Amino acid sequence: MSDELRIAVLGVGMMGAFHVDALSKRVRGAKVTVVNDFLADKAAEVAGAVDARVESDPIAAINDPDVDAVLLASPGDAHAEQLNACLDRGIPVLCEKPLTTDIRSAYAIVQKERALGKQLIQVGFMRRFDPEYVALQKLIAGGGLGNPLIVHCTHRNPAVGDHFNSEYMIRDSVVHEVDSVRFLLGEEITSIEVIKGAATSSAPHGTHDPMLVIFETESGAIVTDEIFVRTGVAYEVRTEVVGEKGSALIGLDQNLQAKSTDGRWGGAITPSFVERFGQAYDVELQRWVDAAEAGTIDGASAWDGYAAVAVCEAGVLSLRSGAKFHVHLVGSTVASIEPEEPHAGIQAPDLEGAWP
Numbered sequence: 280m281s282d283e284l285r286i287a288v289l290g291v292g293m294m295g296a297f298h299v300d301a302l303s304k305r306v307r308g309a310k311v312t313v314v315n316d317f318l319a320d321k322a323a324e325v326a327g328a329v330d331a332r333v334e335s336d337p338i339a340a341i342n343d344p345d346v347d348a349v350l351l352a353s354p355g356d357a358h359a360e361q362l363n364a365c366l367d368r369g370i371p372v373l374c375e376k377p378l379t380t381d382i383r384s385a386y387a388i389v390q391k392e393r394a395l396g397k398q399l400i401q402v403g404f405m406r407r408f409d410p411e412y413v414a415l416q417k418l419i420a421g422g423g424l425g426n427p428l429i430v431h432c433t434h435r436n437p438a439v440g441d442h443f444n445s446e447y448m449i450r451d452s453v454v455h456e457v458d459s460v461r462f463l464l465g466e467e468i469t470s471i472e473v474i475k476g477a478a479t480s481s482a483p484h485g486t487h488d489p490m491l492v493i494f495e496t497e498s499g500a501i502v503t504d505e506i507f508v509r510t511g512v513a514y515e516v517r518t519e520v521v522g523e524k525g526s527a528l529i530g531l532d533q534n535l536q537a538k539s540t541d542g543r544w545g546g547a548i549t550p551s552f553v554e555r556f557g558q559a560y561d562v563e564l565q566r567w568v569d570a571a572e573a574g575t576i577d578g579a580s581a582w583d584g585y586a587a588v589a590v591c592e593a594g595v596l597s598l599r600s601g602a603k604f605h606v607h608l609v610g611s612t613v614a615s616i617e618p619e620e621p622h623a624g625i626q627a628p629d630l631e632g633a634w635p
């Protein structure tokens with residue numbers, strides 16, 4: 280490798296373009312050399328701003344001789360093929376969630392990386408780098424709350440596109456609470472149930488927005504997650520953990536409070552995840568670059584990405600059926616998803632043969 284980690288960024292929509300900017304301006308030891316996007320104009324615009332080259336074929340971008348590492352901010356359904364290409368070449372990759380879009384391909388990726396004997400894949404769960412999440416995790420791990428019993432999560436976006444249907448809300452938004460809970464409590468999620476209520480009038484017909492998602496964990500802790508992506512108000516992500524010895528709350532969005540002569544007081548609301556988690560993204564990228572130079576990862580692993588895919592897949596089945604689904608992620612080799620009770624009209628996925 281050269282002095283700088285030479286990076287190909289695949290997918291330069293809002294998130295990928297943000298990462299290119301961060302890697303070029305705020306992260307030490309990194310250089311974006313190649314940019315790929317299915318929109319040629321967008322790729323040219325982003326590459327031009329940082330003096331990178333455009334490569335129109337994503338697999339050629341991964342295999343480019345000027346590339347030491349890859350950042351995937353491409354659509355989730357492209358990840359399996361692109362991760363495979365990174366593993367074939369044996370280069371580090373930071374993959375935005377989801378790892379892949381189905382359990383089988385996610386598990387195949389985990390197995391393929393394991394066979395290589397080194398960790399090359401880091402999954403972009405940025406909340407793990409947010410100072411408030413880090414402080415909460417340390418408090419829990421240090422026994423500061425005693426045994427954690429209940430976690431209350433609130434996840435609100437002000438607005439999303441119409442493609443954001445109920446299933447998308449589970450796979451793209453609730454996936455963050457799946458990872459946060461695993462990170463905070465250090466244990467697996469064992470069941471998921473999705474409760475649909477009245478929908479906001481701005482939701483497209485058939486989309487259940489908001490929903491309440493309930494998880495259980497290995498130790499029996501209960502997690503509630505309000506997911507509401509069309510509040511029309513602000514980006515709000517709060518987490519409260521209630522334990523035997525106390526409770527702790529993060530995400531209060533406290534910032535400058537001002538009073539003015541027109542009789543108003545208050546702070547500014549956070550408009551999107553870029554403002555709320557901007558610092559976390561930058562820390563995540565710096566730690567990934569440093570770890571990649573050292574031949575390892577420093578963040579969520581392929582297994583973490585796989586666990587999140589499995590729980591979200593169970594969540595989608597719960598959404599469709601109304602049933603609670605159990606998820607078994609035993610050790611690090613076997614997964615299964617089962618409805619609590621046999622449920623008319625819904626099949627648990629046939630995972631027979633999915634595991635070597």
Ligand code: ISE
Nearest residue numbers: 434435436451452455508552
């Ligand atoms: C988006 O992809 C994110 O990662 C945000 O953190 C989340 O709040 C949003 O709902 C997702 O669509």
